[in-house]
Every structure is written in structure tokens, then in C-alpha cells.
Amino acid sequence: MTPTRQQPCGPTNLSRIPRAIDNGSLIIQDMLGVGAYGSVHRALDIHTGAMRAVKCLCSTGLNDQQRTFQRQEVELHARVSGHPNIATLHKVVEENDECLYMVMDCGAEGDLFYKITERGGFVGNDKAIKSIFGQIVDAVMHCHAKGVYHRDLKPENIILFGDSAKLVDFGLATTEPISTDFGCGSTFYLSPECQGGYVETAKSYDSALNDVWSLGVILINLVFGRNPWKQACTRDETFSAYVVNNDFLRTILPMSSEFNEIIKAVFCLNPRKRITLPELARRVQACHSLTTTTTVISMPSPAGVMAQAQAPLAAVSAEKA
Template sequence: MKKVTRKVGKYEVGRTVGEGTFAKVKFAKNTETGESVAMKVLAKSTILKHKMVDQIKREISIMKIVRHPNIVRLHEVLASQSKIYIILEFVTGGELFDKIVHQGKLPEHGARRYFQQLIDAVAHCHIKGVYHRDLKPENLLLDSYGNLKVSDFGLSALPQQQGVGLLRTTCGTPNYVAPEVLGNQGYDGAAADVWSCGVILYVVMAGYLPFDETDLPNLYKKINAAEFSCPYWFSHGAKSLIHKILDPNPKTRIQIEGIRKDPWFRRNYAPVEHREDEEVNLDDVCAVFDDIEDQYVAEQSESKEAGPLIMNAFEMITLSQGLNLSALFDRRQDYVKRQTRFVSRKPAKVIISTIEAVAESMSLKVHTRGYKTRLEGISTNRTGQFAVVLEVFEVAPSLFMVDVRKAAGDTLEYHKFYKNFCTKLENIIWKPTEGMTSSSLLRTMTC
């Protein structure tokens, strides 16, 4: 099988690493510098159809404004005749949520370090007049050094949107949303972000949500009353700060300045140093949406034969934690073994047909295109839909890796689905024998 190569301007485009309702995120490589980047791809037709031009402009503009070491960096924005390409920093460590799912609650000193970085990033946003409005562990990524990076500014608000100083749009994920946001009244974006940071701190330290109900009315009732309790292992200092943050009254809720002065927060606190950014120019953002021929980049695609994409060694390395090769080879690193991908020696077409059959037996909607399958279903708690994308890659002759990723829905629901789904795919999943050498890459890729 031949490799399919696609280029957008100076970027060589690889596998899909994320997929949402309106955009895909691709792994890409800058052919001039060799740097790995994440390429967010949006179809212009979709943006126009759903009247999202202003929202996308806002997201891009915000990411150019809020440059900080703990925020995913936007490199540049490109446009072709039919698509918009947002070139972002490629963050290799995965979501903070996945770390919690795999390892459980984090020790207090580790949770505090992430919380300190989160507050630094959010404070920087607020200084720039930007309010995130969708802070949750799924939108917090980890880089190769274990540093936190805030991502996904799709629901963020800029100062000019506030009118008289209050925001009015109800948005975000219910479990992390402040009570005043749920009340359909004006709210202060900074106070709402602080509440979400408090919920995140609780989740990281406890391993579960402070407000968690199967039906929305009861969930909203608990959030409005700030009805929660801290587990016994929280220190007195942590409990005190969390109660100050999860104050249902935004006027008496602690602010970021108060959090930074809190004794528990200040322990081993080393504010990140970053230089003042150069003046931000948003001309290229506007140009992307204008029909200016010389702003378009060339799209090139070379496809020799139909078949699964071939994943090269470098791309496989980036799947490991922080480009640390030991994570690929060490059987003892259980968190890698439970990553959402598996290996099969069955033919690619057999893999796809088996996935389709199992999905249909689970009453899931199945959409297959080539060697990529999208599955859709209802979450187990009946609170909404979820979607999963499975893609087959050839990693060696007669050896295939199936990459499984959440496309929509709750991350915890996705992990439950994946575990159940894998048990039904035993006949195609290849599990190396005990006699194989410890250098076997594939040991870390089974369910």
C-alpha cells in the first residue's frame, strides 16, 4: 500500500487527532522547520451555513491576544478556496481529564501545581479582557514536561461583547458552570471562570465531581445551593480555598487576586515568567474570511492506492506521553497500556467490518468512509449523545493499529464505552505473547 501525502502550504498533513461537530484537528509538520503542529481544519461552507463566521473570527482573535506559556499557542491562520486552517501548538501529553481517569485522584502537591498554572493562565486572559466560559479538564492539555495548557476558546467572550459589563449567554458544560450562568441573568465572566477553576481543583484532588446528578434539574439545584462536601483526604487549607471559590454568590466569591494570596495556593508557587508579547495584528484573521486570491494556500494531495494511511515512526512516537520513548516499550506503565488504541493482525477490511458488526449489535449508528468509522449513540446516563471515531493505520506489513477517539459527548462516558467495546473485539485484537521481548512496541497499544 502506498502512503497518502497531503500538503497545505508549507505543512505536511498527517492523521486526524481530534474531531468535533464543525472541525477536525490534524497532526501536521512544518516542512521548513520540522516543527510538529496541530492543524484545525474548518470548511468555509459549514461556517457560512451555520452562521459561525463571527464565532470563528472571535476564537482566532482571542488565541492571538492571549499568548501565555500555559495557553495553547496559535502560530498562524491560513485559508484555501474551501477551508480555513488554524495552525496551533502541538501538545503531546493529552488531556488532564484522561490523566485523572487513568490514575485516579492526584496527590495534593500535584493538584496544586496544575491549579497554580491554571490560575496564571486564566488571570492572563482576564487581564486581556477575555473570559473562557468553558473551563473543564477536557480543555486542559499537558505538554511533554507535564505543564498545563489551556485550550478551546470557542465559547470565549471578548470585552466588546459585554455591553454594560455583564455576559448573558448560557454556555459551557453544566457540571462546571457557575450558578449565576444557569440563571439566565447577566453575570460577570471573571467570577464565572473562577467557579469553574474551583470545580476543576475539586475534581483533580477527589477524582470525581462535586456536583453530579443524572438529571439536569437536580444537578442545577445542587449547583445553585453549592451543595457539596469535601472528602476526608483534603487538607484544611484546600477545603477552605475550595469553599471560598464555590460560593454561589458571585459578589462574595473569592477573586483571582484573593486566590493568589491564599496560603494553600502560595505553597511552592513560582509564577511563570513570560515576556510582554509584541503588538497583536489581527489583519490576517480578517483576510482569511475575505475572497482575496493571493491569501489562499495551495492544497496538494497524492493518493496512489486506496488503503489505510501509513503511520510513520515519528507519528507513532508522538502518541506516547511527552515524546518519552520508554512509555512505548515499558509494560509496567499501565496508563499507556490503557490508551485508546489497539493493534490487529487481521486484514484492514476485516477490522472495519468487525467494528461495524459489533457497533450495530450495540445499537449504535454506523457511518464508514474508507478506513474510518464514526459511531453514534446515547450516553448510559441518558443525558445526551456521544460519538466515537475509529481509524485504521498500517504500522508495518500485515500489522494495523486502530486509533479510537471521542468526537462528541462526555469523556467519562467515552471511557466506559471503550472498555465495553474492546471486550467485544477480542477476535481481532492482537495481544502479544509473554515470550516476546520487552522492546515490543505493540504491547502498549492493546486495550
């Protein structure tokens, strides 16, 4: 799991998770994930037989600001729920003033991070990449149209349902088009301006354009199974090389010239000149070939120097947040 900054609430006390919630209608089963935000469990709806994902948010011991963050996550997810590429928030259950339970769609395929790192991913399959990425962009465009900016776009927050993808986790989302919450999100996916700027010091950043940058990193993840850099900042040698020469990534990754132009439009250091989401979606779908080869790309060993610089996703799995 990629490290996430500024998670609003403390972890759920797992001993407080009951065997069943919602008057016994949801039977809690195995845990799907746990982190700074709380925990996510698989649950059986005894009335419909459907499997649900239940996100358990601890409300005990929170200060007023943390409670506001918690309520905001529910409110913003509900606002964008219903889109085919966003996990439906079916209901919110509160019991004993201790935990808040968000009942959502449950994907049998797991998340996109698992697909990329453990199941071979999409490397070499342009058709599948275009389909999944197009769905992700559609979800983000829907969020932006509703005035919601995700701010934590990454493969772990995209759940797979067969050939469909659904966006989850609005714990860091905001309704502010212009934000001063610097460093909010996951390190590998942060835009330079979200970290205070690269070329010039930023006093704020555009929340929508920050999401666009994160989508560019996800696109690299899909095509090559790795990150372009560990962090878009001056301390990162690979990113610094890109700043000097924005064709640099093509020298270390087998991307086509057409795809390279798309990536440069996403990773534009001036956010005001960054590609729009509709244009990004259009150009990716129209790209004749994402890579310079039609065969599956053989990636360097994570132990290699370049592999370290490019932060392979498989290596990232060891960095649990």
C-alpha cells in the first residue's frame, strides 16, 4: 500500500467490530483491509444474499475536526454515488456511538493495485488498459462535475468488478476547488504543487488539476507496472531528470512517441497548462500504441538501480501504511 498523508481519523479498534450490524441483517466476515482510516470487511446481506464491503470508522475518542472529516467522507461519497464507476454507498449504519459503518459494493476481483502487482496486471494489453483507464477517468469527471475532488487517486482506491472498475475511499476528498492542504494524499501520486511547488512556491493548488496528475501516475502503473518516480519533488533524481528533459521517461520506459506526448501533457509542471480530463480520455483512447513493442514488457529486477529510481509497484507493496 502506498503511504498516505493526512488521514483524518485514527484506526478502528478491531475488537469493537461486532459479528453482525444493522439489526443482524449484515453478517461481518473476513477483513479486506486495515489502515490509518479504520478497517474494511466483507459482509453478507442475509436478506438479498449479496456480498457487501463494510468500511468501519471508529468514532470513539475523536475530536470535533476528526468527526467533521468522518462525516464529510460519508457526505461526499453519497453525493457521487450512483455512477457506474463509483462504488455505490448503499447505507450508513451507526451503532452504540462507537463506530460508523459505510455499506458499499464489494468487488470479488480485489483492487487495481493487487491486479497490477500480484496477477500480472495489464502490461502489453492496450485494449484492457484503455477500458479500465477510461472508466477511472469517467468516475473522476463525474466527481468533479459534482464539485468533489478525490485527492487520493491510486490503484488501491480502485476496486475491480470483472472488467469494470469502481472508485472508492473519499476520506481525503474535498469540495474546495482551490486547496491549501499541502501533502494531502499518497506520496507517489502527489502533484508538485500539492507539495508546495517545484518551479515556484505555491500558496495553494487546484484540486481538480492535482487529480489529473494522479491519474497520469495511475496510467503509467497500468502500462508499465511501475511508478515513474517515488515522489515528484527535488529530492527524487528521476523526477528531477524529467524536469530537465520532459522526454526523459521515454529513455527508461518503452513508451511510444504518441503516448509520450500524452504523458508530457499530464505531467506539465505548470498546472494551468495541464491537459483536461476529457482531452486525456480522448487521447488515450485514440492512441494507436501505448508502447514501442507488442510483446509483454520485461521489467528490471526491483534490486536494480533503475528499478529503485522508478519505484516498481511490486516493491511498493512492502511499504504498508
